[in-house]
Amino acid sequence: QKEVEQDPGPLSVPEGAIVSLNCTYSNSAFQYFMWYRQYSRKGPELLMYTYSSGNKEDGRFTAQVDKSSKYISLFIRDSQPSDSATYLCAMRGAGNNRKLIWGLGTSLAVNP
Amino acid sequence: NAGVTQTPKFQVLKTGQSMTLQCAQDMNHNSMYWYRQDPGMGLRLIYYSASEGTTDKGEVPNGYNVSRLNKREFSLRLESAAPSQTSVYFCASSADSLYEQYFGPGTRLTVT
Numbered sequence: 759q760k761e762v763e764q765d766p767g768p769l770s771v772p773e774g775a776i777v778s779l780n781c782t783y784s785n786s787a788f789q790y791f792m793w794y795r796q797y798s799r800k801g802p803e804l805l806m807y808t809y810s811s812g813n814k815e816d817g818r819f820t821a822q823v824d825k826s827s828k829y830i831s832l833f834i835r836d837s838q839p840s841d842s843a844t845y846l847c848a849m850r851g852a853g854n855n856r857k858l859i860w861g862l863g864t865s866l867a868v869n870p
Numbered sequence: 871n872a873g874v875t876q877t878p879k880f881q882v883l884k885t886g887q888s889m890t891l892q893c894a895q896d897m898n899h900n901s902m903y904w905y906r907q908d909p910g911m912g913l914r915l916i917y918y919s920a921s922e923g924t925t926d927k928g929e930v931p932n933g934y935n936v937s938r939l940n941k942r943e944f945s946l947r948l949e950s951a952a953p954s955q956t957s958v959y960f961c962a963s964s965a966d967s968l969y970e971q972y973f974g975p976g977t978r979l980t981v982t
Binding site: 766790792799800801802803804807846850856857858860861862863 | 874901910911912913915918920928960962964969970971972973974975976
């Protein structure tokens, strides 16, 4: 079993829909949780991060962490065609270990 | 501010040939990383360097060598390329205490 599980999709939604993307993990030591967005033929870029549990909101994007269930989510409200990309979750523990553990990524298409 | 740059963008090699992928960052980051990304396998860490003069193996180091030339530059060498090394290679960097890795645009390598 991989440390981080993420359904690769693809996920296809109409413009304006609410999108829910999820990852589960097995390592209870993870403290930092990130969502990266990767457009086709580009490098990943950080979209949001959360430390420990809770919610974080940035515009149309909300990141949630439920450490008791070992489950993280990214919600996209009023989705736009420009949101079409692959979304990767990543996480790491506390301390000096800089290595991130990555999900496989979920491919999202928002159709106009 | 260029961020993370990678050269070349594309490369085709024959089996057994060697090449070096170059990466440079201008953000004064101590940590640098080399990943490969393959369909269905996600991002996999090849090598990383926590600071100038240090390198450590990641998840898939076999067939690769790295050099941390100075704080800015981190190169990846394939001594004898194999078809299994056909992939997209990403370089990334991060500051010491942070979670965020900044990625370059990638190098698309095909080994025939």
